[in-house]
Amino acid sequence: MKLSNAQYNEIAHFISTLKPTRQCMRRLKERFPSQSQSTLLSIFSQEYQKLMKRTHSKHHTPEAVELYYKRYLKDVMENPTAPVLLDLANEVDFSPALIARTILERFLQDQDGPIPTKPVLSSMLRDTSLIPDPVLANQVHQCVINDCCNGPLVDCIKHSVGYEHEVLLREKLIERGLAFLDEDQLRTKGYDKTPDVILEVPVAVDGHVIHWIESKASFGDESSHRTYLREQFWSYWNRFGPGLVIYWYGFIEELDCNRERGILLKDEFPNDIATLQDCMVQESRHTECKTEKSQETV
Structure with missing residues (x-):
């Protein structure tokens, strides 16, 4: 489906007003009923990725990481079964999978052992049973399955x-x-x-x-x-x-x-x-047609 630049900008502007939840696709389809679901989903995913790139740095300052980590520890102590990380991601308007990765990395830094590498973090996000803390494993799992644009499931x-x-x-x-x-x-x-x-x-x-x-x-x-x-x-x-x-x-x-x-x-x-x-057949027919016309003239 081809869109004019004006049509695309209208969709992108509407997406900028939405939170990255599963309900957003229903709102998008209601607002743009003539567009296919797959096209709208692809545009939404790309626009959300752009937003995450623009805001990624502010969520990864040492101050922000410490703030999120302390908030996680406090809230999970009060209610370990509540979707603490998912609620935090929605509150600060950040990707659930990315904030889960940030908290997981910060948690592992507190543990005795080597500094976690990117492959280690990625493997734990793919298989949360590898996370040594069961409460955090459940929190990370909730973020991964509820993130519609980032994370190992989406990949x-x-x-x-x-x-x-x-x-x-x-x-x-x-x-x-x-x-x-x-x-x-x-x-x-x-x-x-x-x-x-x-x-x-x-x-x-x-x-x-x-x-x-x-x-x-x-x-x-x-x-x-x-x-x-x-x-x-x-x-x-x-x-x-x-x-x-x-x-x-x-x-x-x-x-x-x-x-x-x-x-x-x-x-x-x-x-x-x-x-x-195809071109050879067309040329052959053209030649035959010219020959027939020439014979008719004679």
């Missing part, structure tokens, strides 16, 4: 959705009878950074020749698209030629401005693919 879902759309892309190419190499095949050939598929024989889409296709199971907003252009798409173009990017959950239509330079955007698998064989 797992995003990975699965991304893989699902890569499989969908390969299925569409096979249905169309197009020969291609996927990422795994390309890595065995020594490529380190590649698009999802490279076409063994180029095709034309909307009159533009493409050599590769990249699948993105997300909405293409200006920020993410600019990053992808810089870190991926122009690199692919430089190595493999012009290509196509599919934003399965839509994109801002004004961003599709690099077609003449070799990067096309679509929100679904294109139906108007022209292969070399």
